[in-house]
Amino acid sequence: MYISSLSIRNFRNFKCARFKFNDGINTIIGENGSGKTNLFFAIRILIDDTLPRYIRFNSTDFNRSLGSNWAGHWIIISIVFDELDASEEAQALAVQSSGHMDTNTKGSYAVYFRPKYQFRKELFDYSQTLAKDAAGLKLLLDKISLDNYETVYLSRGSADFCDEATYKQYIGDFETIEFPDPDQKEELIFGTWLPKEINIHNEVSCTFIKALRDVESDLKSYANNPLINLLRGKERTVAVAKQQEIIDSIDSLNEQISSLDEVKKVKKGIDRSLKETVGTTYAPNINLKSELPNEMEKLFQSLKLWVGDPDDEGYEGRLWELSLGGANLIYLSLKLLEYENVKADKIANFLLIEEPEAHIHTHIQKTLFNNLGTNQTQILISTHSTHISSVSKISRVNILCRGKQQAAVFHPSNNLTDIEIGRIERYLDAVRSTLLFAKGILLVEGDAEQILIPEMFQKVFGLSLDEIGLSLVNIGSTGFKNVARLFHTDRIQKNCAIVTDSDLSIVPLADDPDEDSDEEKKCRASQKSGAERKTDLDAFCKGNKYLKPYYATYTFEVDLLMNANSHEYVSCLPKIYKTPGNIATSKARLEDDDVAVAGSEVLRLAEKFGKGWLALLAAEQLVYNTYIPDYILEAIAFSSAHLNPASRAKAVRHRLKSFKGHAKSSDYSAAMSFVTRDKENQELVDDFCKVFPEDQLTQFLAMI
Incomplete structure (x- = not known):
């Protein structure tokens, strides 16, 4: 059951x-305070x-x-x-x-x-x-x-x-x-x-292992000690002859201890003190005897766990010498064994484990979860550990999400086929499984987007994506569907934006493909596959209010460059080239207004040195007025519908500070005269949007 x-x-x-x-192991995933x-x-x-x-x-x-x-x-x-x-x-x-x-x-x-x-x-x-x-x-x-x-x-x-x-x-x-x-x-x-x-309490067993359980105390308790329960009754299975041999040995040992001169001396001292205190008439007679238990049941109850660190071979100590995590692992193992061997007559056994990551490190978390399976006990584990969630089967996951005065519960495998579930489970690792905890999700194609989008957002608005509860996940390709289908009315009801490229050709293409050069053939093929991908992705997202695609006109690097961001790439050139001539040539091409020229140059750099490496260099050159392409802002806005007034106000203060720090900025004077003191968050945001109607932050907030 x-x-x-x-x-x-x-x-x-x-x-x-x-x-x-389900029977076996189940996971409840949720942020702090989700319930x-x-x-x-x-x-x-x-x-x-x-x-x-x-x-x-x-x-x-x-x-x-x-x-x-x-x-x-x-x-x-x-x-x-x-x-x-x-x-x-x-x-x-x-x-x-x-x-x-x-x-x-x-x-x-x-x-x-x-x-x-x-x-x-x-x-x-x-x-x-x-x-x-x-x-x-x-x-x-x-x-x-x-x-x-x-x-x-x-x-x-x-x-x-x-x-x-x-x-x-x-x-x-x-x-x-x-x-x-x-x-x-x-x-x-x-x-x-x-x-x-x-x-019902007599028919089922239920153990709650809280996050910071006092295991040492539980293992000293007679009622809650699973070790005692495992040993209880075992004395009856010991052969009678063996029992008598042990009892005779203990009786002999008690006699030897009691007859020690040191013990007799203490006994005489106590006896003398009593007689001197109350007199010989009223002083009781006393003796000092060893009372090691000579009953098999009590002998079994006296057994204690001795433990040793696997890296300190040969040493054994008492349980309290272990870390809290080690002690909890031992307690958990004992409890499972107790359920299987002692309480097998129960109609059901339940083990509730609260946040094991509170005291168990990453590798043990994953190993523990993989090896916990038992046919005798249903196990429910609550966690906000990405390491545990990454090895959880989504068919056995409930996701808790904080809402206004109530929690929402999502079932990520609802109405998915076994094949679809399997693909998602293979994909989720400790990094990507953060999407199960996020308030909003951003799926991107590759390394460049993963590196630059969070950096741009923080540099321009003073907010990290983590801070606003947004998880950016690098799919590593354009195969978004496997993960994106998680976000649906039937499953996880959180906004998920897909950020990808339209791959429109950056060079003019003739009507007749037969006239294409090698470069034009490559651009035409990319443009065709981009159009097909857009049609397919639009159809996949249609009717799903939690899923929406956003497209770069060309590619991420080209769209970023052509939005007046040549500075960010030009500033990287001294770290790419050593000769002034190469730097000057590349700089001229990057600053060209023709997308065929500038776009080709940034793509050449990305291909030659790697998109991820170029993105890392560009990230170091971001400035407060780096222009975030509209499609990216719209994607973040869609995934940030939950953005609260405090975060919005923090972004306003950051923008004002940035303006004040750049005297040549056209917004410098307005920022210097802008009053922030004694304003509530929403009032501050509203005033900023009125004074700076063309600013990126104003545009971003209008998109939410």
Whole structure:
């Protein structure tokens, strides 16, 4: 049995969230504050016996989108199980569509935090009145406090309360003031009570390994120590003759220790002190004996782990001498072994691991994830590590994204074929998997774009792409589809811009291709493939609001150069050529207004010295007024729809500082007189756009 899905309604940062899981290992990916800890707590409320049996929710546990209007709403957390066996315990969870008790492989278990019957009845009665209105409903809801709520655990329910229509039908529609009759039990929808003899906590095992767990303390605990659980009962399998031999040895050892002169001397000292203190009449008789346990059960419980670093062969020490990460690895291994060997009688075992990257370095993270597989235990790992996400199968990934007062959950493999999933999984590495965490994504063709676009954006606007949550991914070709299909209404709902080239010929082409020179043939072929690629890419992105392509008219290098950026390339020439003549010749060509001349020269340099190397040199020559080509600005703007006022204001301050630092700039005087003090972020941005309507930042902000 394993958890196949989880639905959360109105709990903390989850207004309406659905998670999908598979047996074995599953990954929950998300940035800080996206709700990974809340997700684990929601699961633990239902199946972790270390938490109170009946959780008392607070008003702050309601989703923030409800604000102060939480009264009357329900918190609902529901788990769906799959592959239930035929046992009575598992079938107590089975979802039934009829009264038949045939074996069902799907089951459910849910917790409802809801108003008590009296108040649900009042809401229903009020909804039946003709004079009902919003004001009257508010008066009724204002009477409801947390004391009027109850926590109920039910199994075998079939409803998905993340479905808005279902929630309104069975919980209530607060807008139309329609509430259901609580006398209608709707057991097929909500579920039923578990039989008294069955307790879910006795039937499943759940361990939560938090990010900074005190493993040393857990391994000293009698109740939570997996080592003790693994050893418990093993003493009974030791041969009787062997047991007696060990016990006799310990009895002899205890006698030897007790009879040591040093021990006898201490014993006599204590005895003398007592008699001198209380007198010989009242002083108790004392002895000092060794009490090494001579019972096999206690002997097994006294076994302790000794550990050694693999690089320090021959040395063994106590557990607390290990790093936190090493101790956690040992604890994790013990727990998995305990589940497989000791708790195999449970109908399911669950291991929740929170952010293992908090104390485990990169290589171990990846190895750990690859080797964690077990048939006995379902494992859920939360992470913001790109190393773990890079080896995660996207069919087993849930992506959490922060939103306004609620988290969004995305399933990147939804409605993809196995072939498409496989291609994406092979492509994602620790660098490219950053796109799973980003707020917006920029896919580019090659090294030059990867190097120069982030540098240009930061130099011109004072913001890094990382700072604004934008992930730029170098595809290394024009094969964007494999990765781009992740961004879709069915999967990851984040804006993804594709930046590529149209490859329009930089030299005039005759009508008759037979008249082409070798260079013209090459340009014509590139232009044709560019047009075909554009047609194909446009069709691929059509109707997908999360995906949009942006094209250079020619190529990235040519478009960058022809947007009045000859300075950036000309300044590189002394690092490319040693002779003044070569520098002068190349400079003249780069500064030519004819794209056939300038474009050919920059492409020649890129081909001769490498696009990546030329981009690195050009990046060192960027200035505050380097002009970012429009198609790149538009692509970044599309992927940065989330850009907040604070980031916009920071860019404004950077631009103003840049203007003030260049007295010859045409914007110098306006910048010197621009007032920034005591202005709120949005006011500052609005004023900047009015004073500098032609500036690149103004244009960029208008595109968002």
